[in-house]
Amino acid sequence: MEALILGLLLFLGTHSIGLVARPWRNHMVNRLGETPWKLLYTVVSLVGFILIIWGYGQARAEPMWLWQSPVWTRHLAALLTLPAFILLVAAYVPGNRLKARVGHPMVLGVKFWAIAHLISNGTLADLLLFGGFLGWAVVAFIVLRRRDRADGKVPVVGGFSRDVITWVVGLVAWAAFALYLHGILIGVRPFG
Known part of the structure; x- marks a missing residue:
């Protein structure tokens, strides 16, 4: 630990x-x-x-168990990670509307990822790992959004194709990870 x-x-x-x-x-x-x-x-x-x-x-x-999550929370967690993947991609596609709207999509994506994993995992290590990232993401998002407002940052929005790229790549990446890679890399299959 x-x-x-x-x-x-x-x-x-x-x-x-x-x-x-x-x-x-x-x-x-x-x-x-x-x-x-x-x-x-x-x-x-x-x-x-x-x-x-x-x-x-x-x-x-x-593991040092703090609580036992019902099996259905795994499926909920897998679905909650979908916006996390889309937000992660939004952080890297310049000019997409999602990035313009939320300002810091990667940090918001970390929140979704952490909440999803806290729902479905109940050990002390899970609480430390996912709770630590959630706490950091909450503080980071607040600080960064305030800084953006103070600096007068105006988001740049490109064409509709940037939004399509963001959503499609995010969805494909999520599907690949949730259905295949999570089981190989982490040892847990969210839908299996």
Whole structure:
């Protein structure tokens, strides 16, 4: 469990620097240079990510149950991850209306992903992992939306094709992951 907690602190901590310590981050970028800062950021995030995977795997081997979720919550969770995938794709397709509407679709997608997994998983490790990401995403979304308003950020909207690409790629990615890849990579088949 210690590896999971340390991984969450490193991963979510690095992803929070720009949210809670923007002046310090800018100072470090100026001091180190942009490329060394990004390299350091990436290494710390990657170490955190690896610790999360390793620590969560260890915790799954000897689960500490807090609650038992009914079987139907797996199907609900699988459906709730559909908007998470569409929002993830929206973060990378420039000019789509979904991104213009929500501002930070990846962070909103993390919320959907975390809630979906909290509904269907009831161990202490699940609460730490998915609850940690949910708490981070809630705070990040609020901070980033306020920052956008303060900066007077105006979203750019492109053509309708960008929306179609966002939704179709998100749906296909979700289907591939929910029906096939989740079972291979995670060991749990949401619909099987």
